[in-house]
Amino acid sequence: MGDQVSLAVSTVIFALRPHPRTHRPVLWLPLVRRIRAPHQGRWALPGGPLASDEGLAASAARNLRETTRLTPQYLEQLYAFGGLDRASTADERTVSVIYWALVRPEEADAGEAGVNVQWFVADELPELAFDHSLIVEYALWRLRNKVEYSRIAAAFLGETFTLAELRAVHEAVLQRTLDPANFRRQMETAGRLVATEAFRTGGRHRPARLYRHDQSIHLADNGPLTGL
Amino acid sequence: MGDQVSLAVSTVIFALRPHPRTHRPVLWLPLVRRIRAPHQGRWALPGGPLASDEGLAASAARNLRETTRLTPQYLEQLYAFGGLDRASTADERTVSVIYWALVRPEEADAGEAGVNVQWFVADELPELAFDHSLIVEYALWRLRNKVEYSRIAAAFLGETFTLAELRAVHEAVLQRTLDPANFRRQMETAGRLVATEAFRTGGRHRPARLYRHDQSIHLADNGPLTGL
Structure with missing residues (x-):
């Protein structure tokens, strides 16, 4: 087996802020613009390869810190995505462990956004890099279920x-x-x-x-x- | 970075069967005896390294099939365990994506157990290999929560x-x-x-x-x- 499976950790970060038009509170999340191939120029969830000396949750907390300058108030593992079809090149396969973080509005405001970071209304996203659109859709679905119980x-x-x-x-x-x-x-x-x-x-x-x-x-x- | 992070998939398989003494239905699960180091001779969850050409759920379904000869009725991703402390040797680190399967009693009976496989009462396990005791504890906790809602x-x-x-x-x-x-x-x-x-x-x-x-x-x- 020449082909390795690599591991990455990405984080979906939700905050409630007023919608720019309706001014009603809605879910927002920060995305990072990719500065290299594949999917160069597209928006993606903050994340990256798992460092060999870093725990999964620590890696997710670092994503959060580097993207929003925030420390997690709520950070939980969401799901591991590892389908064969999510590889970007033929000889590379990545399994991504996804965390989600929820932050308070005042935290989200105080947190200065990192370089190439921008906040978006969660239900009005452009098409994201890789399978990140599906990941956000799943995170929204889980959040909407979980808020009930x-x-x-x-x-x-x-x-x-x-x-x-x-x-x-x-x-x-x-x-x-x-x-x-x-x-x-x-x-x-x-x-x-x-x-x-x-x-x-x-x-x-x-x-x-x-x-x-x-x-x-x-x-x-x-x-x-x-x-x- | 010389040290790679490897990926494994393991599966917690629950069935309800009568307790050997009380004869009341209780949760059982099949374990596999490890035939090589590390933890040789200890019982472990069925599983193994993720094949590079196999999806996560497909790998979990294979664990189930090889352990019990069953095809999954209920198979769901449970959690990814990736702490730094779960390595068995200093230069090896494994992230395990855990699935859980629930099978019906008649399925559990029909399913001939594989080689080195034995069913145990879930709340009366010996100490398992690696961090598998914690994984089973978490699976039981999740099942007991989830049954409520x-x-x-x-x-x-x-x-x-x-x-x-x-x-x-x-x-x-x-x-x-x-x-x-x-x-x-x-x-x-x-x-x-x-x-x-x-x-x-x-x-x-x-x-x-x-x-x-x-x-x-x-x-x-x-x-x-x-x-x-």
Whole structure:
């Protein structure tokens, strides 16, 4: 076997920011413009070959740091893509382990973008290099599923938040309007929220109670792998 | 960089079978005894190096076939393990992409075990080769989580099943007794079951209605990756 299989790590980084036209919060992600062949000039997920002395998650965290200057708040392995058809040249095959990171808006703003990096609206991307369009599609699908049964939405919020703020995240991720009363009921049933004694005041609205997530539930819950 | 990172694929194969002492259904998995160093003589998950001309899922399906003579009913990617500490020798590093397969009891019985293969009760394993004990622990954790919010339990059952049979699968996976009335309510709320007009008759019990899963929901739901 002359042909080796190489390993790469790439990272899908999501943040919520206002849409440039509608000004409603939507998912954005940063992409890196490829400066060499193959797919030169195309946009791609931040990533690269796995260094032999670097762990998978460490490599993903480095992608995040180099692209956005951020340290991960939420970073989780998404999927390993290794189809035979994803090679760019006949004698080269790459298996890519994909991570995803979720960052808060203020983090995404503070994080100065790296060279050749640009943020895009996740649902309005140009065609990406390699199979990265499919990878982003899968990441969006997973996020939209996961927001229904986990506390993943918290990764986009601060320590405490109002129910309206949490609902806004769900609406932005799911791309549909949610009924406030139904949403409140669902959140109460799920039992992942803890009501605090603090309220968000000011603005045009009456004070709204602040909630936090049950800290006994890990944000990126990997069970026996937590901390590895 | 003289040190290469190699790629392997291993597969965790679960089936429900009676416990040898309690005779209650519990999770079993097949292991392969290692016949060469490192970890010679230890039990390990079926798997091996990724062939350069084989896809990841195809490699996992081959593990399953060679270990149990079975073709996959449910086969899904679980996780990629790539820590720096999992190398067995100083100058070798392996990233393992792990798949998991769920097989029905009759399949597990029909499948003749391969050479050096033996089935074990999943919660009563000896110490395994490499980090395979951790991998099995993670697979069990994922299965126990996933059974709560998906139709994964169906992979252990036939086309149609009674609520009592489905509950027995949940009880075996979760290792605890479930209240029949609560379980029925939960299943009705989740809306993943379709009642058929057929009944399971015979035996000591009164006829029990047969259900099937909503076929519009994929068993291993990978969204945009389905069929890849």
